[in-house]
Amino acid sequence: MDEGVESWxxxxxxxxxxxxxxxxxxHCAAYEENVEAVRVLLEVGADINPGxxxxxxxxxxxxxxYTEIEQILRDKGTLTREEAFLVESDRRRRLL
Known part of the structure; x- marks a missing residue:
């Protein structure tokens, strides 16, 4: 997958x-715990905080x-664990 990601x-x-x-x-790389794909996607410009x-x-x-992927995303500037859960909680509350 990683060579394919680089060629996109x-x-x-x-x-x-x-x-x-x-x-x-x-999302898919994080879900599948594909550490290398997460790194490559971020290197080629994937949005780290997609809505x-x-x-x-x-x-x-x-x-x-998946703590290694969590750390990679945090090191690259994604929302913190608390921020991510607050954003999701707020989104779900607005749907009610």
Whole structure:
């Protein structure tokens, strides 16, 4: 997957494209605990704090206990654990 990720930019692919289930490639890499893909996606310009209807990539990593991915995202400037959960709580409250 990592070579494919690196080649996306060469062919004009949208590194922040949304899937049919509201996930970006960074969401998918975080969900699958693919540390190298997370690093490559961030290096080629993936949005580290994509808005989403469900969870941010950081929230996925936290929920699944992927501490290495959590640390990578935090080191790159993503929302903190508390901020991510507050944003999600506020979003869910507004849906009620």
């Amino acid at each position: 930019g060469k062919y004009g692919a949208d590194i922040n494209a949304w899937s049919h289930n509201d996930n970006t490639p960074l 989403c209807k469900r969870e941010t990539p950081l929230m996925m990593a936290i929920r699944r206990g």
